[in-house]
Amino acid sequence: MKKIQSVALIGLGAIGAAYGSKLHTLLDSDFTVVASKDRINRYTANGLDVDNTMFHFNYKTPETNADPVDLVIFAVKNDQLEQALTDMKYYIGPDTIILSLLNGISSEEEIYNRKLNNHILYSMCVGIDAVRRDNRIRFSSIGKICFGEKDRSLSKDVLAAKDLFERAGIPYEIPEDIWHTIWAKFMFNVGINQVSAVLRAPYKYFQEVPSLHEWMEQAMYEVVAISQKVGVNLTEADVHSYRPILMKLSPDGQTSMLQDIVEERKTEVEYFAGKVCELGRKYGIPTPINDQLYQLILIIEDMASIK
Numbered sequence: 504m505k506k507i508q509s510v511a512l513i514g515l516g517a518i519g520a521a522y523g524s525k526l527h528t529l530l531d532s533d534f535t536v537v538a539s540k541d542r543i544n545r546y547t548a549n550g551l552d553v554d555n556t557m558f559h560f561n562y563k564t565p566e567t568n569a570d571p572v573d574l575v576i577f578a579v580k581n582d583q584l585e586q587a588l589t590d591m592k593y594y595i596g597p598d599t600i601i602l603s604l605l606n607g608i609s610s611e612e613e614i615y616n617r618k619l620n621n622h623i624l625y626s627m628c629v630g631i632d633a634v635r636r637d638n639r640i641r642f643s644s645i646g647k648i649c650f651g652e653k654d655r656s657l658s659k660d661v662l663a664a665k666d667l668f669e670r671a672g673i674p675y676e677i678p679e680d681i682w683h684t685i686w687a688k689f690m691f692n693v694g695i696n697q698v699s700a701v702l703r704a705p706y707k708y709f710q711e712v713p714s715l716h717e718w719m720e721q722a723m724y725e726v727v728a729i730s731q732k733v734g735v736n737l738t739e740a741d742v743h744s745y746r747p748i749l750m751k752l753s754p755d756g757q758t759s760m761l762q763d764i765v766e767e768r769k770t771e772v773e774y775f776a777g778k779v780c781e782l783g784r785k786y787g788i789p790t791p792i793n794d795q796l797y798q799l800i801l802i803i804e805d806m807a808s809i810k
């Protein structure tokens with residue numbers, strides 16, 4: 504089995520810093536964070552406080568020449584992926600395994616379309632409730648990284664990533680059907696991220712207010728209906744499987760989309776409701792809840808853009 508000895512990550516935000524801190528502890532200087540000079544200046548000014556430990560990572564700018572690494576991890580937001588792919592050009596060689604921790608159902612395809620190599624694993628993370636404020640990253644649980652091959656094979660790349668996560672102490676799962684797992688997570692994000700963004704609601708309201716929980720699940724059921732048309736076949740059981748996951752998230756924690764709203768950043772709405780409405784139109788499935796959420800979140804973004 505190929506052993507992963509060098510890793511490069513782009514996107515040192517809530518998710519990247521949480522999992523990156525584990526990889527830095529294991530690999531030290533063989534773990535590289537790629538970032539622009541401005542970002543590096545920010546990271547080095549005060550260090551990065553991940554879960555109450557101060558980290559100083561090994562930073563490189565995208566312009567610095569480097570050799571390809573064994574594994575590249577993308578942990579940026581969806582609309583930052585195109586630039587991030589360009590920035591990782593030195594790090595991805597013909598044998599580099601590529602892992603994208605982004606939510607949504609499009610990042611692997613976007614990476615694949617760049618025709619970099621044939622080592623793209625499908626992946627996502629779940630159960631992590633990471634929040635980023637300035638140079639502090641906090642989470643009550645690090646959750647787990649789910650990954651695998653789309654064709655469900657237990658390939659050498661899958662085994663190499665499994666071995667790395669075991670050495671780094673990163674919880675992981677290799678589900679039987681990673682594409683189904685990614686769609687189920689997408690379904691959850693379509694519900695919880697968007698409703699939390701519109702209502703500015705941390706997790707406790709989803710845990711304690713039945714009417715809010717119900718609205719979230721109504722948005723999720725629109726994804727279930729679409730999934731049956733595209734052959735992914737999510738069911739009510741998939742919706743219910745997220746209830747215990749939700750109950751374990753930190754009551755005061757915020758979804759990544761709510762964090763974007765609070766910080767007045769662009770959200771991932773195009774990759775959640777935007778995608779649901781697009782697929783709904785394509786397959787003739789009504790998506791009234793997501794139509795509304797889409798409009799509301801775009802309006803909130805527009806309101807934030809005028810000062």
Ligand SMILES: NC(=O)C1=CN([C@@H]2O[C@H](COP(=O)(O)OP(=O)(O)OC[C@H]3O[C@@H](n4cnc5c(N)ncnc54)[C@H](OP(=O)(O)O)[C@@H]3O)[C@@H](O)[C@H]2O)C=CC1
Binds near residue numbers: 513518579580606628
């Ligand atoms: N937060 C959570 O609990 C979870 C998030 N996710 C998903 O994970 C993904 C990442 O989310 P999250 O970590 O919350 O997002 P963040 O916004 O916290 O992190 C993204 C980071 O990427 C950095 N970045 C963007 N472009 C580049 C670039 N070209 N070079 C270097 N750094 C770059 C940003 O830097 P800067 O701020 O300087 O622009 C930022 O630090 C999203 O798809 C999200 O939906 C999945 C599960 C849980």
Ligand SMILES: CC(C)(CO)C(=O)C(=O)O
Binds near residue numbers: 632757
């Ligand atoms: C809801 C949550 C925390 C689940 O892991 C998530 O994926 C996000 O905030 O984007």
